[in-house]
Amino acid sequence: MIRHHPSDTTLMAHAAGHLPALHARVLAVHLAACPHCRDELRMMEEIGGALLATMPPAPLRADALERSLARLDDAMPIAAPRAAATTLESLATGRWWWLGPGIRLMPLVRRDASDTRLDLIRVAPGMALPGHGHNGPEIACILQGGYADETGHYNTFDIAEGDPSLQHTPVALPGPECICLIATTGRLRAHTWLARLVQPLVGV
Numbered sequence: 532m533i534r535h536h537p538s539d540t541t542l543m544a545h546a547a548g549h550l551p552a553l554h555a556r557v558l559a560v561h562l563a564a565c566p567h568c569r570d571e572l573r574m575m576e577e578i579g580g581a582l583l584a585t586m587p588p589a590p591l592r593a594d595a596l597e598r599s600l601a602r603l604d605d606a607m608p609i610a611a612p613r614a615a616a617t618t619l620e621s622l623a624t625g626r627w628w629w630l631g632p633g634i635r636l637m638p639l640v641r642r643d644a645s646d647t648r649l650d651l652i653r654v655a656p657g658m659a660l661p662g663h664g665h666n667g668p669e670i671a672c673i674l675q676g677g678y679a680d681e682t683g684h685y686n687t688f689d690i691a692e693g694d695p696s697l698q699h700t701p702v703a704l705p706g707p708e709c710i711c712l713i714a715t716t717g718r719l720r721a722h723t724w725l726a727r728l729v730q731p732l733v734g735v
């Protein structure tokens with residue numbers, strides 16, 4: 532059962548088209564599995580559309596098309612997987628890299644124009660990710676298994692959102708390996724020797 536949903540702020544940003552493209556890719560995995568959030572999103576989009584309809588028409592700037600295309604370029608994914616991919620099979624198109632005992636990482640998008648990267652991370656049951664903090668917003672959706680950290684227990688298709696105030700040490704729950712899709716904006720702040728060691732290697 533899904534217990535952790537995206538915040539209203541995140542859903543509203545998505546409805547307005549303001550969520551960073553790679554964060555939206557993570558959210559898509561949750562939305563595919565969560566009718567509740569799909570309904571919320573539809574409602575927000577309808578309200579947004581109704582508000583737009585009441586606004587007086589404004590003349591387009593001469594460079595409107597050029598600017599829109601430039602924004603599209605920024606938002607375009609740099610590499611595989613396909614934007615619509617929401618299953619582990621369709622997302623895991625790269626190679627798993629050894630990151631530490633029981634921990635593997637598959638980089639999907641190295642870093643886009645908004646300084647966001649997209650990764651799959653795979654952690655064996657009972658293993659902990661090195662403790663770390665964040666310099667920017669992060670959104671994760673669990674594709675398999677689950678983990679616990681200082682903020683709670685997260686299971687398959689749950690969303691976990693982090694910001695610069697989050698310091699955590701996620702530990703994979705017993706059962707199948709925990710596999711998460713994570714979009715991270717900005718660099719992580721590593722707290723341990725292992726994290727500091729692997730950070731330059733994988734560029735997280």
Ligand SMILES: [Zn+2]
Binds near residue numbers: 537561565569
């Ligand atoms: Zn939901």
